[in-house]
Every structure is written in C-alpha cells, then in structure tokens.
Amino acid sequence: MKKIKVAVNGYGVIGKRVANAIMLQPDMQLIGICDVATDWRIKVANTKEIPVYAYNGETYEKMKLANIEVVGILEDLLKQADVIVDCAPKKFGAQNAERYRKAGVKFIVQGGEKHEVAGHSFVAEANYESALGREATRVVSCNTTSIVRTLSALKRAGLLKNARGTLLRRATDPWESHLNGIMNTLVPEPEIPSHQGPDAQSVDPELDVVTAAVKVPETLSHLHYWTVRLSRKASKEEVLEAFRSSTRIAFIQHEDGLSANNAVKELMLDLGRPHGDMYEVALWEDMLKVEGDELYYAYLVDNQAIVIPETIDAVRALTGSETSGPNSINTTNKALFIYPNYFKQSYLV
Amino acid sequence: MKKIKVAVNGYGVIGKRVANAIMLQPDMQLIGICDVATDWRIKVANTKEIPVYAYNGETYEKMKLANIEVVGILEDLLKQADVIVDCAPKKFGAQNAERYRKAGVKFIVQGGEKHEVAGHSFVAEANYESALGREATRVVSCNTTSIVRTLSALKRAGLLKNARGTLLRRATDPWESHLNGIMNTLVPEPEIPSHQGPDAQSVDPELDVVTAAVKVPETLSHLHYWTVRLSRKASKEEVLEAFRSSTRIAFIQHEDGLSANNAVKELMLDLGRPHGDMYEVALWEDMLKVEGDELYYAYLVDNQAIVIPETIDAVRALTGSETSGPNSINTTNKALFIYPNYFKQSYLV
Numbered sequence: 191m192k193k194i195k196v197a198v199n200g201y202g203v204i205g206k207r208v209a210n211a212i213m214l215q216p217d218m219q220l221i222g223i224c225d226v227a228t229d230w231r232i233k234v235a236n237t238k239e240i241p242v243y244a245y246n247g248e249t250y251e252k253m254k255l256a257n258i259e260v261v262g263i264l265e266d267l268l269k270q271a272d273v274i275v276d277c278a279p280k281k282f283g284a285q286n287a288e289r290y291r292k293a294g295v296k297f298i299v300q301g302g303e304k305h306e307v308a309g310h311s312f313v314a315e316a317n318y319e320s321a322l323g324r325e326a327t328r329v330v331s332c333n334t335t336s337i338v339r340t341l342s343a344l345k346r347a348g349l350l351k352n353a354r355g356t357l358l359r360r361a362t363d364p365w366e367s368h369l370n371g372i373m374n375t376l377v378p379e380p381e382i383p384s385h386q387g388p389d390a391q392s393v394d395p396e397l398d399v400v401t402a403a404v405k406v407p408e409t410l411s412h413l414h415y416w417t418v419r420l421s422r423k424a425s426k427e428e429v430l431e432a433f434r435s436s437t438r439i440a441f442i443q444h445e446d447g448l449s450a451n452n453a454v455k456e457l458m459l460d461l462g463r464p465h466g467d468m469y470e471v472a473l474w475e476d477m478l479k480v481e482g483d484e485l486y487y488a489y490l491v492d493n494q495a496i497v498i499p500e501t502i503d504a505v506r507a508l509t510g511s512e513t514s515g516p517n518s519i520n521t522t523n524k525a526l527f528i529y530p531n532y533f534k535q536s537y538l539v
Numbered sequence: 540m541k542k543i544k545v546a547v548n549g550y551g552v553i554g555k556r557v558a559n560a561i562m563l564q565p566d567m568q569l570i571g572i573c574d575v576a577t578d579w580r581i582k583v584a585n586t587k588e589i590p591v592y593a594y595n596g597e598t599y600e601k602m603k604l605a606n607i608e609v610v611g612i613l614e615d616l617l618k619q620a621d622v623i624v625d626c627a628p629k630k631f632g633a634q635n636a637e638r639y640r641k642a643g644v645k646f647i648v649q650g651g652e653k654h655e656v657a658g659h660s661f662v663a664e665a666n667y668e669s670a671l672g673r674e675a676t677r678v679v680s681c682n683t684t685s686i687v688r689t690l691s692a693l694k695r696a697g698l699l700k701n702a703r704g705t706l707l708r709r710a711t712d713p714w715e716s717h718l719n720g721i722m723n724t725l726v727p728e729p730e731i732p733s734h735q736g737p738d739a740q741s742v743d744p745e746l747d748v749v750t751a752a753v754k755v756p757e758t759l760s761h762l763h764y765w766t767v768r769l770s771r772k773a774s775k776e777e778v779l780e781a782f783r784s785s786t787r788i789a790f791i792q793h794e795d796g797l798s799a800n801n802a803v804k805e806l807m808l809d810l811g812r813p814h815g816d817m818y819e820v821a822l823w824e825d826m827l828k829v830e831g832d833e834l835y836y837a838y839l840v841d842n843q844a845i846v847i848p849e850t851i852d853a854v855r856a857l858t859g860s861e862t863s864g865p866n867s868i869n870t871t872n873k874a875l876f877i878y879p880n881y882f883k884q885s886y887l888v
Contacts, residue, residue, distance in 0.1 A: 206809065227796075229796030229797075230795040230796050230802070230806055230882075231796070231809070233795065233882045234806070234809040236882065237810070237881075364801055364805060365801060365802055366801075366802075367801045368798065368799035368800075368801055368802065373723075374722075374723055409801075446578050446579040446582065447576075447578030447579050447580070448578075448579050449717065450716075450717035451717075452713055452714060452715075452716045452717055452758075453579070453715075453717065455713070456713060456714035457579055457583065459813075459814045459815070460555065460580070460583040461583065461586070462813060464808075464811060465808045465809075466814070466815070532586075533579075533582045533583075533585065533586050534586075
C-alpha cells in the first residue's frame with residue numbers, strides 16, 4: 191500500500207501530537223515538520239529523528255546557529271507532501287494557505303482559523319464524507335469538536351431539540367503557564383453567545399446551540415455544563431444509548447473516584463497515553479440527569495488532544511484514500527488506543 | 540536467568556511507578572501489587588493485567604464488591620516474593636514491616652518511614668554496596684535523594700566542604716490536588732533545619748548539610764537553591780565535571796527555553812517518558828555560578844519519579860543478585876531511558 195505523505199507545519203501543542211499520531215497510522219508517513227522555534231521544543235524533533243524544516247530562509251539560519259539539524263524550508267517539504275496539516279498559531283494558517291495552494295498541496299487548518307480559509311469545517315462523526323477529495327478542510331476547535339460529537343449523537347437518536355452550554359475553559363496550555371496564565375480570578379468572555387455555538391453550526395447548520403464561556407485558573411482541561419431540551423420525554427438509558435453511538439465519547443463515574451479534572455488526567459497518564467492525552471469527550475455517566483424532556487450533563491475536554499483523531503481522519507478524507515467515515519474513524523481509534531471504556535482495554539505500560 | 544520475584548505493596552504515586560519500572564527490568568518479575576483502594580487507581584492495575592492482592596480480608600471483600608479482580612491477600616503475595624517494595628503511605632511501612640519479617644521476605648520501605656524501620660538508608664550512587672544481602676533498606680525521600688546525589692558528586696571530586704539549601708516544595712501530588720492543595724500562599728516549614736539535611740546524613744553521616752523548606756502552590760516538582768562552600772577555589776568546569784560523575788544528574792539550559800518547572804515537565808512528556816517522569820536531578824548548567832570557593836546552583840526534583848531508579852537498584856542490592864553498584868545503576872538507567880543529556884538519546888515516540 192502506498193502511504194499518504196503527510197507534513198506538519200507548526201510543531202507546538204497540536205502539531206507535535208499530530209506528528210506522533212501520524213507516525214502511529216498504518217497508512218501514513220510523516221515526511222517532516224516545519225517550525226519557527228529554535229529551542230528545546232524543536233530539539234525534541236531532532237531527538238526523535240523527525241526531519242525538521244524551517245518556516246523560511248531566516249529561520250533556517252537561526253536553526254543552524256542553534257545547532258538544530260534542519261533539512262530545508264517549507265517549500266522543500268511541500269514538494270514531497272500529499273497533505274500538510276497546519277498547526278501554526280491562530281491567523282497564521284490563513285496566510286500559510288497561500289503557500290500551500292501555490293505548491294498544489296492539500297491542507298488542513300485548525301480551529302483557530304476562520305471557516306472561510308478552507309471553506310469546510312470538519313468533525314469526523316458528523317461530516318467525514320463531505321470532505322472527500324476536497325482541497326482543504328478545517329478541523330474545528332477542541333470545544334466545538336466536543337459539542338458536535340455530543341449533540342450529533344443526540345441528533346442521530348432523534349432526541350435533540352436545542353442545547354445551552356456553559357464552558358469553563360482552561361486558561362492556558364501547561365507548557366506556557368509560566369508565560370501567560372491567570373490566577374485567583376475567573377474571566378468571563380464578554381459576549382454571549384460565545385463563538386463555540388456558531389462554530390458548531392459551521393459543521394452542522396441545523397444545530398440549535400448557544401454557549402457562554404469563562405476562563406478558569408487551571409491548565410488541565412475544559413469542563414462543560416449542558417442543558418439540553420429533548421425533542422420528547424426520554425429515559426436516562428435512551429440518552430446514554432445515544433451517546434454510545436459515538437466511539438469518541440467515554441463515560442466516567444464519580445463513584446470510581448474520578449471526581450475532578452486532575453484525577454481524570456492522572457488516569458490518562460496511568461493508562462500510558464502519550465502526554466496523558468484524552469482524545470475522548472469524558473462524560474460523567476452517574477452525574478447525567480434526565481427530567482421529562484430536559485437533559486443535564488457535564489463533561490471534560492482535553493484541549494490539547496481531542497482534535498488529534500479528527501485531524502487524522504481529515505487527512506484520509508482529503509486524499510480520498512478511505513471513502514467511509516466509520517472505517518477511517520475505526521483505523522484512527524485503533525492506532526491511538528481510543529476506546530469508549532477506559533477500563534475494558536489493555537493499554538501500553 | 541532466574542528473575543527476582545518482586546511484589547509492590549501500595550499502588551499509589553510511587554507504587555504504580557515502581558511496578559511499571561519492575562516490568563521494564565530484564566532481571567525482575569512483578570508478581571503482584573497490593574492495596575486498600577477500590578477505585579479507578581486499582582482498576583488500572585486490572586486493565587494492565589497486573590495481579591491484584593488485597594491488604595487484608597476486609598479489603599478483599601470490598602474489592603470484590605467494586606468488581607475488581609482480586610487474587611488474594613498480602614500474605615498470599617508474600618509467599619511467592621523474593622523482595623517486597625513497600626509504597627504505602629507514611630508510617631504504614633513501619634507496621635507492614637512486621638508482616639514482611641514474619642513471612643521472611645526482604646523489604647524496601649520509602650523515605651516517609653524512619654531510618655530505624657530498615658536500619659539502612661539507600662541512595663544507589665552513594666552506598667549500594669553497604670545494602671548487599673541485607674534484610675531491608677529504606678530508599679530516602681525525593682528531596683534527600685537529590686541532595687545525596689548532588690553533594691556526593693561534589694564529595695567524590697574532593698570539592699565539598701558544606702552545603703546550605705532552600706527547598707521550594709510542591710504542595711501536593713497532581714492526582715490529589717482536588718483533595719488537599721494550597722493556593723495563594725507560601726507555607727514555610729516551622730523548623731530550621733528542615734528534616735532533609737539530617738536525613739541525607741542517614742545515608743552519608745559525613746555530609747555537612749543544612750536545609751530550610753517551604754511549600755509552594757504548584758504540583759509539578761520541587762525546586763532547590765543551593766549555596767555550597769567548596770573545599771578550595773575551583774572553576775565552573777571542575778564543578779560541572781564533578782556533577783557529570785553522576786549518571787542521574789542531567790543538565791538543562793535556560794537558553795534552550797527551559798526556564799520554568801512546567802516547561803521541563805513538558806519536555807519529559809515530549810520525550811515520551813511515562814507520566815512525564817523525570818528520574819534525574821535537572822540542574823541548570825547556565826545558571827550555575829562559582830565565585831572563589833563559593834558555588835551556587837538550582838535544580839528541579841520530580842518528587843513522583845526520582846526515587847524509582849533508586850528503588851530498583853535497592854531490589855538488586857538486597858537480593859545480592861548484582862554486587863556492583865555501577866552495574867546495577869547501568870542496567871536500571873538503560874531500562875528506564877535515563878541519560879544525562881535529554882537531547883542526545885532517542886526515546887520512545
């Protein structure tokens with residue numbers, strides 16, 4: 191089988207995880223990463239023997255000076271690529287798109303970019319097929335991904351009327367918490383609705399969803415609280431069954447002692463997940479409540495990890511190498527050890 | 540080769556790491572773990588197919604009720620063990636020692652116990668040989684281990700007169716930061732000297748060392764600041780060379796962007812270390828300063844990980860299966876990917 195040649199531009203929080211995930215896929219080859227940094231973050235790529243490319247000529251010289259083994263610049267990388275995954279900081283994806291188009295390489299941007307940059311927004315379980323063979327797609331943000339996964343599951347079961355959510359957002363990523371954190375405070379986003387609701391509609395315009403968001407002083411994960419109006423009265427079991435139709439929603443239990451973000455993070459580390467990554471929406475089963483046609487639940491979103499499997503599926507969709515969404519999702523899940531029950535599957539030590 | 544049969548009592552922060560480390564050793568077999576908990580922490584052991592034993596009959600019943608696969612109780616485990624590593628909470632090791640002695644099984648306790656419980660305190664590079672064939676030893680605490688590693692290195696080079704340190708201690712372990720943390724404050728230990736100085740003397744009574752300690756509101760690692768009076772004027776290079784005599788002291792650089800605890804933690808995760816564990820003392824090379832006969836430096840201690848390689852070496856010392864400290868250290872280092880230069884060695888993805 192000819193492997194899909196994938197490049198990654200931006201080796202940060204998302205890029206390094208995408209790169210690792212590509213290396214784990216049976217049908218993909220990581221041909222290199224590209225970045226502007228010259229510090230420990232890029233030295234790790236050298237240590238892992240991943241070919242490193244510079245964002246431009248100036249960066250190339252700086253990398254050389256910092257004793258980084260650098261192979262060439264972005265255009266050299268693009269020459270070999272079937273698909274490039276842009277994981278550059280917000281807004282850079284839009285300008286990078288020009289370079290990708292010029293090189294005639296299919297590309298994926300992340301949720302920090304506008305829908306228009308790719309003209310298509312992607313969540314594997316919701317709309318894999320509509321991305322088949324496209325030039326580009328945009329994997330929506332971590333929070334939006336979780337919203338589409340959960341609400342799509344309710345929609346598939348014919349249970350969803352509308353959904354209203356409050357999002358407690360981790361303030362910054364762990365690696366840079368010494369640079370820009372917040373402490374002893376809560377920072378509400380000034381506007382209601384926050385952008386995640388409309389963003390979910392970029393994947394599925396039919397979703398009736400409104401969100402409000404607030405930054406909280408921790409770096410572990412986001413926490414969502416949802417109130418859903420069901421299309422009819424339903425039982426808790428019917429709702430759980432609907433969520434079970436997604437392979438990327440995992441139930442957790444307070445009665446297992448999983449009562450806070452840090453405990454769930456520790457479980458991921460105990461399971462041997464790289465970086466302690468949680469690819470699934472982790473939804474508290476015993477906390478979930480249905481009253482008539484109203485549904486209440488809460489879940490955790492690992493903002494560093496949840497979009498990784500979606501990005502891998504997007505690679506297959508753009509190249510058209512796999513025309514079935516469920517097949518791609520299954521391949522990705524297997525390679526990344528994604529299972530909806532954390533205790534029923536053997537993981538690496 | 541007949542493998543050493545090792546049991547672990549207490550599958551918490553240290554115990555689960557010791558268990559994983561044992562499974563990675565070429566000359567050891569993990570025959571089971573024992574605990575009192577019945578929640579997600581133990582379910583992970585089931586998931587990894589590690590035989591689980593209950594602390595006593597009552598725990599056995601509780602585990603059964605919680606759907607944990609449980610094989611027997613501690614005494615059943617002891618019947619098969621050559622050595623048991625006690626990783627129970629502070630003070631429990633002392634009472635457990637009676638059960639180990641009664642079963643005639645060699646044992647290792649952790650630094651939370653008093654020296655007298657084992658009659659011997661252990662740091663591999665300092666006194667491996669004196670533990671050979673003993674009934675028991677005590678692996679000293681994380682901070683004490685770091686102190687003995689660093690000061691022993693200076694002592695071996697004939698450079699150490701005395702050392703005075705200020706220890707910034709992480710307030711609690713990540714997994715339980717929702718249960719007992721501190722925030723917006725600094726909590727000085729009421730007594731100077733703090734216990735770590737005298738504790739280092741339990742390994743090497745010749746060390747002239749005084750410590751003061753303060754709890755800080757984070758969970759990542761400890762941070763030590765040291766002022767050392769050298770036995771004579773020396774150059775920075777001489778001091779670095781002395782530290783290089785330890786394979787468990789790693790140099791890090793501010794100029795690589797490794798400027799805070801969270802960045803160093805992220806590096807460990809990037810290198811694929813399980814749990815992002817840092818077994819080495821991570822000492823800032825570019826920050827280290829020598830002025831005449833005075834030496835100043837700072838380093839990080841991963842309280843969850845630093846004692847793991849020491850514990851593995853202690854297993855070999857007690858059984859006498861390896862009579863050379865350096866040989867045991869080398870085997871352990873290889874199995875756990877411990878290298879003094881983080882960027883010069885390929886790690887797992």
